[in-house]
Amino acid sequence: MIKGLKPLLRGSTYTGVLFAVVGAVAALPVAMVALGVTLGLSGRPDSVWVALPVWAVLLAVCGLPRVVRRVLAAGARRTLGVAVPAPVKGAAAEWWRTPAFVLAQVALGWTVLIGGSTLLVAAVALPARWTDGAARVSLFGWATDVTGVWAWIVGALCLVLAVALFVAVSGALRWLAPRLLGPSSAERLAMAAERERLLAERNRLAHELHDSIGHTLTAATIQAAVAGEVLADDPVAARAAMRSIEESTRAALEDLDYVLGALREEQSGTAPTRTLADLPELVDRLRHAGAVVSPRITGDLSQVQGTLSRAAYRIVQEGLTNALRHGSGGPIELRVAAGADELELSVVNGVADGTGAGGFPTSGHGLPGLAERVRLLHGEFEAGPYGEGQWRLAVRLPMRWAA
Numbered sequence: 001m002i003k004g005l006k007p008l009l010r011g012s013t014y015t016g017v018l019f020a021v022v023g024a025v026a027a028l029p030v031a032m033v034a035l036g037v038t039l040g041l042s043g044r045p046d047s048v049w050v051a052l053p054v055w056a057v058l059l060a061v062c063g064l065p066r067v068v069r070r071v072l073a074a075g076a077r078r079t080l081g082v083a084v085p086a087p088v089k090g091a092a093a094e095w096w097r098t099p100a101f102v103l104a105q106v107a108l109g110w111t112v113l114i115g116g117s118t119l120l121v122a123a124v125a126l127p128a129r130w131t132d133g134a135a136r137v138s139l140f141g142w143a144t145d146v147t148g149v150w151a152w153i154v155g156a157l158c159l160v161l162a163v164a165l166f167v168a169v170s171g172a173l174r175w176l177a178p179r180l181l182g183p184s185s186a187e188r189l190a191m192a193a194e195r196e197r198l199l200a201e202r203n204r205l206a207h208e209l210h211d212s213i214g215h216t217l218t219a220a221t222i223q224a225a226v227a228g229e230v231l232a233d234d235p236v237a238a239r240a241a242m243r244s245i246e247e248s249t250r251a252a253l254e255d256l257d258y259v260l261g262a263l264r265e266e267q268s269g270t271a272p273t274r275t276l277a278d279l280p281e282l283v284d285r286l287r288h289a290g291a292v293v294s295p296r297i298t299g300d301l302s303q304v305q306g307t308l309s310r311a312a313y314r315i316v317q318e319g320l321t322n323a324l325r326h327g328s329g330g331p332i333e334l335r336v337a338a339g340a341d342e343l344e345l346s347v348v349n350g351v352a353d354g355t356g357a358g359g360f361p362t363s364g365h366g367l368p369g370l371a372e373r374v375r376l377l378h379g380e381f382e383a384g385p386y387g388e389g390q391w392r393l394a395v396r397l398p399m400r401w402a403a
Helices: 002-009 011-026 028-042 045-062 066-079 097-132 150-180 185-230 235-263 276-288 306-326 366-376
Strands: 134-139 142-147 293-298 327-338 342-351 380-385 390-398
Touching (some): 011 028, 011 066, 011 150, 066 150, 097 150, 185 235, 276 293, 276 306, 306 327, 306 366, 306 390, 366 380
Parallel strands (some): 293 327
Antiparallel strands (some): 134 142
């Protein structure tokens, strides 16, 4: 019983009625145009009923513009309390859905205006006429006199019917709005594709942030330790280490600004585009951190372009970062070989006892992230023990996927 009364107490029921009435009133100018067209073409006053289908056609045409759907969807969200997503820009939609909703809204609005107002007037007038002795009720040619207490009973019944009509109209609009104003099948596919694109972009940004910030913090920590040890005995070396920290952290801040701006969907400037051409700078920063890096670069790196060059730089950066974090502190061998069909990357370092020379914690995302990056580039990835007491990261990337 109480559950059945909930629609009567729900505010969206009466705002839904208002939504229907607004649609009916807004359709009045179109009705005048339809009536004028009908009378102008026929010249006969008895052809007024012919204006109804003309009115319906004109209303359907008014529902075709995309902006009408946006306005109706916003109105449905506010007044009906239903989730109606905004139309997806650029996605195809069934042309008939919004015109159908417009016709339904107008029809329901006039049902409320005519039927609801009639019932409410009867609910007030019948008890008022009881004092005069009788009230006459007529409907579709049938008429009867209502006298005595029956005037109150019929008046109460009219009031209940009016409220039930309001609930039914509001419920019909709440049912129709998501189905006719909500996303079509094509729009759902477009929304899913957009969500997938955003997720892929966020995953890419997460990889970029992990590689850049992880490398910078690792190198900066080692450089700070070196500067602290030699500050008293070798101020020049200490200042060089501090300058290296400043340079590397400035580059990391650029990466961080770009990633956070993209995550906030703001304009964050040009994306950092470090490539294999920046390897000498990367190696120099590691050497300032006290690492012994022996690079061996063969082939023409200038032929490695676009996505492949940027991805290769990040792979080398992550490999060197892992060597700093978890290596024995001995020499790090870096090999980059650019061939006609394949790009080979290799980082070999000694394996430390326990947690590594620096005792750095690990997130467990570095190597899986590298493996995923290499897989997307259709390459081959290997990471594991190499010889006695060494660890090797080896990657082979096909040159044909450069973009």
